[in-house]
Structure formats: structure tokens, C-alpha cells
Amino acid sequence: MAINAGDTAWVLASGALVLFMTPGLAIFYGGMVRAKSTLNMMMMSFSAMGITTILWTAYAYSLAFSKDVGHGLLGNLSHIGLAGTIDSVTGAPGHAIPELAFVMFQMTFAIITVALLSGAIADRAKFSAWIIFVIAWITIVYSPVAHWAFASDGWIYGKLHALDFAGGTVVEINSGAAALALALVLGKREGFKRDRMRPHNMPLVLLGAGMLWFGWFGFNAGSALAANHTAALAMINTQIATAAAVLSWVGYEKIREGKATTLGAASGAIAGAVGITPACGFVTPLGALLIGLIAGAVSAYGVSLKYKLNYDDSLDVVGVHGLSGLVGMLSIGFIATLKANSAGADGLFISGSPSLLGKQAIASIAVLAYSFIATYIIATIIQKTIGFRVHRDVEIEGVDTAIHAESAYELGR
């Protein structure tokens, strides 16, 4: 089948954009921790790029996107080592793209999802344990969940027919639930609640947020897998929801705490982009505005839960990705409309039927539960065997020096 060069150009560009998100995340997270563990934080993202790429090539793409082994649970091993992908194509007739462009595009999703988790265990994880964790998690958690919701014969996408345009389940709820499990298994940082632990370098945080915002256009609009109306809709919806959540987060803060912070603006941007991720191809621009406003406020409130419930989700993966991911998935059940995308569905407010909402809830809860439980087990096994957490003294002095023999800054020379 002849490929469409325009659609291919857009998917290639999108793959590059999404890959760029992980260095962006490294910067975002790296600026948010204290100077003494900045490099370790960034290294968790960079190592995730390294390992996940190899796993994806070796077998994870196959597990996620090869023909289903049954019940929509997992793909088979026919694409091991990316066998059979070099000349094949994927996509609708007239809009075919090289399968390798799709392999690449999807790989970047796997990378950033596992990298996101590192935010929950800032300042205190053993690097060797992290490496093992990434391997196990991509294999046992990410690949099946990606199959469920992204493969046409996965149970969420192909059977349940829940809607998830760009990864509200696979990326957002999945990372939020797994982050909670990790935070619980590793326990709290020294000084949690007592010390301020404020971002050591806010310009880096804002830069990282900007890189993520930019890359998210590839993430969401690229998920159309074509340069078409739906891609344009997904792009503008992403922009609108992201912007709206900046305002609602900052507004929430201003009311609650009296000050609009730049960390709030950056966090709001992420929350909005997360919220619109599953919905961007199925709702109108005004629907996106609504989702952004809700996601920003819900996550602004959600990040304080860790102090109340006493888990140290250090950089707020649960509060931002988990909660706003849920907001996005469930919002679809209310406001999705065939007017935005004839390949979508009508939500409760349009059709009057709760059927779509039910599907969205089932998909969300299934991914949440599976991810939390499986991650909890994986992390506990690592904790009980080689140990997941560094020694208290190392944590206090800072992991960068102890683990990587480096420090982030030597400005005085």
C-alpha cells in the first residue's frame, strides 16, 4: 500500500516531539528537587529513555501491538526484534504510514510513562533498583495496558469501546496509580512535612513545562496518525485545556493561599494537558476549555492530599497525572460528541445515555487497579530483595554525590 507522505511527515514530526518530552520531563523534575539530588532525578529519565527503547525493540512493541493472544489481554510475539516491520504499513486506506513510524511514535509513549514514575520517588531511590524496576514495569504493566487501550484488538479499545484518544488510561491513570504504589513502598523522604523542599531551580521547572507543552502537540495531535481534521482538533483542544488549567490552578492558589506561584502555573499546564489527553479528539474546543478548568482545579487541590493522607508522592505524579487523567477519562463520558469526531461517540450530556460514561469508568478503574496492584508487587519484591531505597545518610547528604559521583553545579570556578 502506498504511504501518504503528508500523514507520514506529521507522524514522524510527532514522534520527535514526544521523544523531546522526556528530556523536558528530566528538566521539569530536575529543577523541582533539591540541588543535591538533581542529577539522579534527571538520570532516572535518561535511563528510562535508554532501557525502554531497547525493551520496545526487543519485545515490548510486540506484546503491545502484535495480534492478540486472546480476550484482548496481550499481543503475541510475532514482532520480536521488530521483525516484519520494515516495509509494512499501518493506517486507513489513503492514509497509510510506515509501520516503523508507528513503532517509533508508540515507543516514545512508553518512555515518558515510565519516566513519569520517577517523580514519586525523588531523592531516595537506588539507581540499580530503578533500572530493574523499569524493565519489570514496562514488561508487566505498560505493555499489556497499552495493548488493552491502544491496539484495535485490545479489550478496552476493541471490545469495550471506551474512548481514549491519546493515553488517558495508558499514560496518565497508569502512571498516577503506579506512582502511588511506589510512594507507598518506598516511604517518605527524610524531613517530609518538616522541611520546605522547594524547587531548587524554578527557571528549569518552567523550561521543562514549556518543553512538555510543546511536545504534547505531538503526543495528542500525533495520535490522529494523520495530518487531518482530527489532528487539528486535537491540537487546538490541547492548547485550550492546557491554558485553561494554568489559569484555574493559579486562580485556585491565589484564593486558597493568597499567591499565584510559577510552580502553580507550570503544574497547571501539565494538569490541563493530562486532562485533555484522552479527550482531545472527541470533544469541542469549548469542551476542552471545561476539561482544562476542572483538571487544573482538581489537581491543584489534589497535590495537598499527600500531606493529609501521608504518602510522599514527591513531585505530585498522583495528584497531577492520576487525578487529571481521571478527570479527562470521565469527562469524555459526559461531553464527547460526534460533532467533534464522527469516529467518537456522544456522552451523557448529548445522548442522555450513561453508557459511554460507564465504559469510561470501567476502563479507568481497570487500569488504575491493575497498575496499582502490579506496581506494588514489583516494587515490594525489589524492596525486599536488593532494596529500593538508599541509606539515610546518603539521602541527607544527597544522592548525586553518592550514586553518580557528580554534583549538579560547580558555579564558582
Place this chain on the structure above:
Amino acid sequence: MAINAGDTAWVLASGALVLFMTPGLAIFYGGMVRAKSTLNMMMMSFSAMGITTILWTAYAYSLAFSKDVGHGLLGNLSHIGLAGTIDSVTGAPGHAIPELAFVMFQMTFAIITVALLSGAIADRAKFSAWIIFVIAWITIVYSPVAHWAFASDGWIYGKLHALDFAGGTVVEINSGAAALALALVLGKREGFKRDRMRPHNMPLVLLGAGMLWFGWFGFNAGSALAANHTAALAMINTQIATAAAVLSWVGYEKIREGKATTLGAASGAIAGAVGITPACGFVTPLGALLIGLIAGAVSAYGVSLKYKLNYDDSLDVVGVHGLSGLVGMLSIGFIATLKANSAGADGLFISGSPSLLGKQAIASIAVLAYSFIATYIIATIIQKTIGFRVHRDVEIEGVDTAIHAESAYELGR
């Protein structure tokens, strides 16, 4: 009408590129101020992203690009809430793109234009006043001016037939004139002329310049709204003029002050890109080279005017965007050529007729005057009511702590 996937891919990519310019500007400006007001500087850009997106969605796109209400002055309200844009297309036959891709692309222009203004009022603006200013300015200044010069029934584009490929009037002269008005209304910073006030973080400034340079390809070449010869011409012209202005600015400095500075290189890049913005689709590569050389030298001289004329345009919006924008608009009147683009026109040096130059001058002066006067009035009203400027003590201690309860760096932890 069937959309062209290749053209759509390019416009989508360009939208992402231009959006990336505003975080780039935040970094560029944030590095240029003193550490104590870095976050506030960046927050002005991030909040501009938030607010402008919502305004554009709500009504500003409609004011700029809906059918003209008369005399080419303003669009009507038919696209309020982006009504009627979801399935519609825009562009030449065979090169149609989704209207939403165009909405998105143009939105990113509005965002960066208002964000640019913050450079004139560094270190001393109330954040609440800035928010109100952005709302008023996008509504009263940006939307009409965008209609004049970018809408086919706007008076500059559709009636006067002045040439402005990518926003020499709408973005550059507009921001330069408005920045001057703002600087005059807010007054000078404490220590203006006395203190050095040098950039607190030059690597950030250079990074920001790099991000802007990169994004500018979307800005200029994306303005072709197609992946065609004109887009390629616009892109290489952008590169050439930007590079030439780096050299002419740095050369000017070397001669005048004895040293080639990195701040000069970064500023030169912006001046060159500004200068070529209106011209990039209408001149030859050698024409672009000439414009770049002139723009770099003119702005290098221009930034010292504020000391002579005694207005505190803190980060040189007037000297860089205003002056180089004028250089670009007027240069078209001399060196535009139908050989570069048959949809353009011949300038004085080719046709021998001053007619195009006259049109360029009228467009430039009209935008300059309208923008300066309207902005001066808006800013004065804000100043006289809620106040636009922080208290002297807050300014001396730094706005970051006082307004946002944050400080940019806590490197020692």
C-alpha cells in the same frame, strides 16, 4: 473540500513551533533580568499563554478573522467560541487545511505578541495589573490590528495591499509601539542608569534565543500556510537574516565598545528575525542578507536610545522589535521582487516606483500610531485605578518573593 495532508502537516508543525517561542521568550527574558525578578518575568509570559488562549477561543479569533464588519476594521462575531470552525477548511484549492489548524497557528501569534510587551516593564509590574492589561490589549489592540493586516478583508491586506508576510506590523511594530507606551506609563526602574542590571543568567538568555530562532521557522515559513516554494524561501530567508544580524550587531559592538558580547549575539538574532518577518516571503536570499545586516546594526544602535531619551524599555522591546520591524516593513518597499514570489510585488529598486514603499509606510505608521495611543490609554487607566506598579520596597527586594512567594534559585540545598 479535501484537505492537503502535506500542507496540513506543515501548518500543524508550525503551530507547535510558534507556541514553543513563548516559553523560549520566558527563558530569554527570564535570564536577562536580575535574579530577584526572574520568576515574575517568566510568569508574565506563561500567564499570557493562559489568558490569550482563552480570549482567542472566546472571541478574539472572531474579531480578527471573521467576515469584516466594514471598512476592513474588524471581524464580526460569527466565530465566537470557535463556532463553525470544526469541519471547515481554509487555503487555496488543492492546498486546503483544517480551519482549526489556522486558528491554532494564529493563536500562537497573539500569545507571543502580548508576551513580548512584558520586556518593557521588567522588575516592577503588579501581576494583577498585568492580567488585566493582557485582556484589554488582546481585545482592543491585537485583534483589530491582526484583522487589518492578516485577514483578506482587512484594510491593510485587502485594500491597501501593503505586504506583510508574517507580522512585521501585527507582531513587531505593534509590540514595539505598545512597549514604548508601557515603559512611559510605568516609569523607570529604581537604579535605572545608575546600576548595571546585567543579565543574571546568560546561558538562559542564549538558550531562549535558540528556542526563538528555532520557533521562528514556524512563524515565518508557516505563514505560507502550505509546504511549498514560498515556505522554503521564507525559511531560508529567516535563517540568512537572523545570521546576518548576529554578525552586524556583534560587529557594531566590537567597533563601538571594543567587545563582542553574547548578549549582543542573542539580541542580534532576534533583531534579524524580526527584520525579515514581514519580508521573508517577498525578497530573495540576498535581499534577506541585506535586511539582516541593517536590522542588526539599527537595533544595536537603537537599544542605547533609551538612555538618551530617558525611557526604561527594560529589555529593549522598542529597540529590537519596533526598530527592526520598521526596517523590515520599509525594506520591502525597496527590494521586494516578483521573482521571489509572484504573489508579492516589486519594490522601488526593481520597479522604479515608490508606490509599494508608500503603502508599507502607511501600514507601518498606522499600526505604530494606533498601538501606541491605545496602549497608552489602557495602561494609564490601569495605573490610575488599581495601579500598575509595585511599591518601591517590593521592587528593591525583588518582586518574586513579594508577588509569587518564590525565589528562582535555592542552589545551596
Place this chain on the structure above:
Amino acid sequence: MAINAGDTAWVLASGALVLFMTPGLAIFYGGMVRAKSTLNMMMMSFSAMGITTILWTAYAYSLAFSKDVGHGLLGNLSHIGLAGTIDSVTGAPGHAIPELAFVMFQMTFAIITVALLSGAIADRAKFSAWIIFVIAWITIVYSPVAHWAFASDGWIYGKLHALDFAGGTVVEINSGAAALALALVLGKREGFKRDRMRPHNMPLVLLGAGMLWFGWFGFNAGSALAANHTAALAMINTQIATAAAVLSWVGYEKIREGKATTLGAASGAIAGAVGITPACGFVTPLGALLIGLIAGAVSAYGVSLKYKLNYDDSLDVVGVHGLSGLVGMLSIGFIATLKANSAGADGLFISGSPSLLGKQAIASIAVLAYSFIATYIIATIIQKTIGFRVHRDVEIEGVDTAIHAESAYELGR
């Protein structure tokens, strides 16, 4: 000939991506030196962007890509000032793109190649000497070598038929060999071997690596000059080799020195991307994995050679670009396969014939030798006339203050 909008969109996007690599390199290199010479380091990249663009426009594109003057050694002067490029096209039938898009794309390669060399002479080069060097080097070294390997009538590409998809010779071996010559001519930094000279800002280094990784997709996949199967293959191969080299570099370090460093991860990424550059369009994904693993380990070892052989290649241009470039070029001779790309060839392991390997070796050695000798001569002439190196006191106090009258940070204000 009608242009293909999809292919054009991809080449335009790729041109922007590759241009972005040079600010990325400035950040990467700038973070790696000591704070006192950061700006000078970044300025070498920014000035390379300025100068090379003008040279390319004036005559270097013509030298590289105009019709051959004889024996595949150099192009003629027919495209001086980019004459005759405005409406012309290039590329295969049905896949034509505007020649100006090609001019732009190739220009970005020239820029980054010369900018790379600055890494060998960190902290100690006169800025005026650098400017003159760039002019001479682009003219005498880069333009002919680009003609040899990238022009269809160049001797390496058109006659020898060695394979070099995206610049293993022109960019990588060329910069590695030239860097060695420069390091030898300028001599060692004060304190080489005695002082630690560690990166002053590792987050910048990692950011720069991320920007380079991102831009490299344009570099490699854009070299297909179309949005097709080969572009997709080149992109995923780039990702795989880059990731693999991160792991092999970091693994090598862990074994040899006991710690996995973030500088190792960043350096590994560059080594992997370098290694796959010539090969990305000719090998399978598993081949790319192999090349990445080898390149990472070879360069991880290679960077310690300077201490043994006693040349101060300050930021490891020889060890990373030279060695991994050789790894890439020679690997093609073993594992290239027509299955990956029917326009390529079969290597020794597939065909059983050493013929391709021989061609790869000839091309590599020819470029290495020419580049080393010509650069050595250019640098020596500069050294003996105006001097290439700053005074010892300036070097100790830091070149930023002395040459540019600036310092990178003033964080305390």
C-alpha cells in the same frame, strides 16, 4: 516539476530540527566547561551559526552542490549567492522538494559541523582567531568534503559508492579529525590533568544532550529528503542506537570506575547518534542496536585516550565524534543490508564480500586524512600570524570577562 507537499513538509521540519541542534550544542558544551568560560564556549557556536550561514549563501553551497568541476572533487560556482535556486526543485520524480528547502537543510549540517570543533579548544581560544578559522575551514575543508560524500557527482558518493546516509564522513569523522588537529596546534589548557575541570552545570549538559537527541531525528531521518519508509527506518534506528549507547557507555563506566554518571549518559547519547548517522538508512533496527552498543563503549574508552596520548581535546570531540563516526562508517561494511533499504548495499556479513567494507574504509580514511592535514595547516597559520590562543593570565581568570566583558551568572542580585 510539481513539488510533493508531504515530503517538503518533512524536509522543512527537519531543517528546523537540525538548526536547533547548534543552540543545543552551545548548551551542551557551555554546561561542560567551567563557569568562567561558558559564554565564550556558547559564543563559538552562535558565531558559527552566523558566519556559516553567510558563507553558505555566498558560495559554500555552490562549492558543495553545484555541478562537479572534475573528478568529483568540488562543485562549480554556478550557485553563487544562491543564484538559480528560487524556483528550482530537487529530489526523485513524485517526490520533488523546493531546492531552497535542500539548501537550508544542508546549511544546518555545515553549521553544526564547524561548531562541534569548538569543543576541542575550550577555555583558551581567541575569538577573532576562531572567526577566521571558521571562514577558512568551511571553505577549505567542509565544502569539498560535503561535495565528495553528499553530492551525486562527488567522488565518494557518485564514484566510489561508499554509503554514508547522513554524514558519518562529512560531519563526524571530519569534525573528529579536525578537532584533533586543533587540539594539537593550540596545546593543553592550564591545569590539564592536574585540575578536575568538571562540568560547571550538569543540568545544562543534559538539556543540551536532549536538544541534540531531538534535533538528530531531523538530521538523520530528514536525510531521506522525503517522508517515506527510509525516513521512518532512519528515525527508529537513530532512537535505538542512541539509547543503546547510553546504556553501553554508562555500563562501561560502572564497571571501570564504579559509578554511572550523568555525563556518561549524555555522552553516550551523542556517541550512539554519531555512530548511527552514516548507517541509519542502511541497517535494520537490530543492526542499529549493535552499532549503538559498540559506539557507546568505544567512545567511553576513547575519551580517556587524551590523557594517555597527551592532547587536550577538551570536550572529547575526537573520542566521541571521531571514533563513533568511524564505528558507524565501518559497521556499514559489515551489516548493511538491501532488506533495510534497496538503495543501499549488502555488507560483509550478508554478502560475504569485503567490497563494501573496503569502500567504507577508503572514504573514512580519505576524509580523516584530508581533514586532519588541512585543519592542521589552517590552524598553524592562524597560530603563527595573529595567534590562536589567549594569554595565560586571561585563561586563568577566565575568557568570558576578558574577551566578552560578561560573566555567565550574577545570581546574587
Place this chain on the structure above:
Amino acid sequence: MKLITAIVKPGRVDEIKAALQANGVAGMTVSEASGFGRQKGHKEIYRGAEYTVDLIPKVRIEVLVDDADLDRVLDLMVQTANTGSIGDGKIWVTSVDAVVRVRTNERGSDAL
């Protein structure tokens, strides 16, 4: 010979420097610090959690003076640093046994 050490608000440095120069003081040394004193215990809510902010950015200024100049310079610095609000800082004086100008190896008052 005395050494005056002042811990003051960062925003006051330019004024103090100007005042010293205007009054013929030969030099000063500035460095960054942070601290708490009376100005402590101020609560701050940040991302939903309440913290006590207790290390506030300050600047350390050191001035070497002849014994005869001590009172004059000390009073000058106290006045210039004063804003009347909490956290204005502390100034203390210690005795110096010897001073050397590195460039010339001059000692004592000549070295100032």
C-alpha cells in the same frame, strides 16, 4: 584595626556601597548569606502544606577600618542599612591583629 561585619537585607547593598564610597572608605567585601533572628517563625502555605520559613536571604558586608574611623563608619552603615522593619540585620565589630595588601606586601594602616 577593626573589622566591621554587617548582615543586612540584599536590597540595601547598593545604598551602603554608595554611602561608603561617598565617605572615603577604602574598600569592602560582599558575600551571600541567609539567616534567622527575630525575623523568624513566619508561616507559609505552599502547595497545601504549611511551613516555617526561617532562613531568609541576607548579604554579608565586611569593612576593614582604622580604629579612629570605627565609630563614624559603623554609624554610617547602621543608618544606611536601616529600613525600620524587622530583619534589618546585625552588625558586629572584631579586632584585627594585622592587615596586608597582597600586591605590595604593605602592612597595617597602609594596607587599607
Place this chain on the structure above:
Amino acid sequence: MKLITAIVKPGRVDEIKAALQANGVAGMTVSEASGFGRQKGHKEIYRGAEYTVDLIPKVRIEVLVDDADLDRVLDLMVQTANTGSIGDGKIWVTSVDAVVRVRTNERGSDAL
């Protein structure tokens, strides 16, 4: 009046601050430093080259105390800074001739 200057490991600042506050010490000033002492000569391999690492990050803590409080505060700081491992740091005491609170121009013990 005495000035206690402590050069300690960066990780101990929060504990020392808490201990001082708990024991009624009126204030302290913190700044960044680096140094070597016994904790030197440690070899490090970095990118294939061997170096001697000799300037290790430290924090300087300064506390002004009345003569009567000196021993108590000094012991408290020594105990809190101690981790028992090399590089724990040095503390020294100097005499202060005068102290001024900038805000009020109070002098001597009242200024603490």
C-alpha cells in the same frame, strides 16, 4: 560577646538550626563554603583520569552569643554537627567588640 563560627557538613544545617532554636538561641547566619582538612586526598576516577578531590562542600554557620552562653551553645553545636565521620568540620570562637541591631540601633547584649 562571642562569635561562634562552624564549618560543617551541608546535611547538618537543618538539625543544628532546630537545636539552636529549641535552646533559645536568638539567631544565626548561614553561608556556603568548601574546604579541605583531614578529609582530603581522596582519589577519584573521572572519565578515565584520576584526580585528587580536595575542596568538599561545607556550610558556614555563625552564631553571636553572650559570654555566659558560650559553652552551652558551643557544646550543643558540636554535638549536633557530629556524625562521627571524617569531614565533620571545625568550630572556632572569636571575641566580638560590639554588636548593633540595625533596626533599633540597640548595642551589646540587647542587640542579640
Place this chain on the structure above:
Amino acid sequence: MKLITAIVKPGRVDEIKAALQANGVAGMTVSEASGFGRQKGHKEIYRGAEYTVDLIPKVRIEVLVDDADLDRVLDLMVQTANTGSIGDGKIWVTSVDAVVRVRTNERGSDAL
């Protein structure tokens, strides 16, 4: 016991450190500073405006020595820091009442 405080050019730190180590000095503490002295008033044009540059980056080096070693170490530091050009810096000496090694609670000369 004496404390030698030197404000010197940043580029001299490595040499001074090496000289101290070579001469058996037990330790030193380094921190960043900036200052003006004779080396002031130098005019600079920057973006078309003329400024007086007056706070120039310096490094503070502190060394605790036994009274007996003072002269030797002081002379050593003066010599090593000297480049003969303006801005070479100042060195001053103060008396120290007590020194403690945190790790062992040793006091006085034993603590060095």
C-alpha cells in the same frame, strides 16, 4: 591560635591550595565573595550605557594556624596570591579564642 582571612583573585585558589598543602598546613576553607578596594571606578560601556563596575568577584580563603606558624603561613599566602596587579587583595589576621574538631571534640592545637 590565629585565623588568617584572605580576599584574593578567583584564579589564585588552586595555587594557594597547592602551596598550603605543600607546606603542611592542615586545612582551609574557601567561599565566594566580591568586593572593591583600589580596584574600582573602572568604567564599562554596556549596550550603549556607561557604568562603574565596582564589585569584582573575589574568593575568601580562611586558614586557622597555631600562633607559631602565623608568620610563615601569612608570608606564604601573600606570595602565592601576588600577581603584581591591582585587585590582588587583602589578607587580615584575627585572634581565635578556641577551636574544636567536631568529630572528636578535640580542642585547641590538637583540633587543627
